[in-house]
Amino acid sequence: MSARDEILLLFTSLSEEEKSKVLHELSQASTTEETVRIEEAHVVCCPHCESKLFVKNGKRGEIQKYKCKACCKVFSSKTGTTLHRLQKTDKFELYKSLMLESYYPLKQIAKKVGISIQTAFDWRHKILSGTAKDDKAFEGITEIDDIWFLYSQKGRKGLDYSRKRGGSKRAGDNDFQAKLLITTDRKKTTDMSLTRIGRLRKADIERKVSGRFSEGCALVSDKHRSIAAFAKSENLNHVSFKASEHSAGGEYHVNNINNMAEGLKTIINRTLKGVSTKYLENYANWYQLRNKKLNASEVARMLLQNKNTTSIHINREARYKWFIENFSRRTYRCPVKKTYQSMIAPENLAKLNLV
Numbered sequence: 001m002s003a004r005d006e007i008l009l010l011f012t013s014l015s016e017e018e019k020s021k022v023l024h025e026l027s028q029a030s031t032t033e034e035t036v037r038i039e040e041a042h043v044v045c046c047p048h049c050e051s052k053l054f055v056k057n058g059k060r061g062e063i064q065k066y067k068c069k070a071c072c073k074v075f076s077s078k079t080g081t082t083l084h085r086l087q088k089t090d091k092f093e094l095y096k097s098l099m100l101e102s103y104y105p106l107k108q109i110a111k112k113v114g115i116s117i118q119t120a121f122d123w124r125h126k127i128l129s130g131t132a133k134d135d136k137a138f139e140g141i142t143e144i145d146d147i148w149f150l151y152s153q154k155g156r157k158g159l160d161y162s163r164k165r166g167g168s169k170r171a172g173d174n175d176f177q178a179k180l181l182i183t184t185d186r187k188k189t190t191d192m193s194l195t196r197i198g199r200l201r202k203a204d205i206e207r208k209v210s211g212r213f214s215e216g217c218a219l220v221s222d223k224h225r226s227i228a229a230f231a232k233s234e235n236l237n238h239v240s241f242k243a244s245e246h247s248a249g250g251e252y253h254v255n256n257i258n259n260m261a262e263g264l265k266t267i268i269n270r271t272l273k274g275v276s277t278k279y280l281e282n283y284a285n286w287y288q289l290r291n292k293k294l295n296a297s298e299v300a301r302m303l304l305q306n307k308n309t310t311s312i313h314i315n316r317e318a319r320y321k322w323f324i325e326n327f328s329r330r331t332y333r334c335p336v337k338k339t340y341q342s343m344i345a346p347e348n349l350a351k352l353n354l355v
Ligand SMILES: [Zn+2]
Pocket: 046, 047, 048, 049, 050, 051, 068, 069, 070, 071, 072, 073
């Protein structure tokens, strides 16, 4: 018996009162209604110039279009987001829910959804580029630490350089360690940012989390000099402990970061068998997304909120080049023989919230 027949059979066995309840709940959850509601809530300004002066400009199919009075460009609630110009939307919905369910390898998820591996890869990073970073301020006791992953060029084609999996495992060989800075408070406001390949500097921390601490924050970390210097310059109460002691006593520990680090390392190094440094931050986003245990419509809302996803996605290679050249001692190597053109002026790359 098909799932549909089974549902119908079960439905007829309900009392009249229960039936109407179920019908009501189903209509509440119906995707079209939900989509309309989400869409309307997310057109607050023109995604091209951020002007709030725009008018409705007819519909194309189901989609409401708007025209900006300042820059004259036409847009919809999807412009600039993960869902912009997305084909195969029903498959995309399934893909998205599978991504929330588990860290499926590309081959497996492509097969489950019935798409090519290339599309699976593209969708993965379109989604992860659009899961908005938490930009809330940290409150109260806030843990900070950096964890590292080996520099990796996994998946890059056409390199004459043979060690795609990156560098040496020698302890202290910082120049092959991609540092992910984790900052998290006890209300679960979390930032995970790729900061540098090599030893973390005070300026790296500033670049990522400066100005995000509310009054009365206590920053907890081990005795990393850069963190101490950062805390001092931000005027933060810094509680530090020797790395070997793991805690400064009582509530002043970094257990939450330690748990995240363990989870993330298992996923990246074991489940996914290493990921390219270029996409490391996206995988940290994935980990955070799954940890938040959001449902599909909350994720849809998040994706529609983020209007610079398309720009992030298109300019990822340019931004990665900028990162390698400015924040590592590695040499940037162009992945394929074809010349690659950036769509964005170099001075604007720093503004894109990605590496
Ligand atoms: Zn505009």
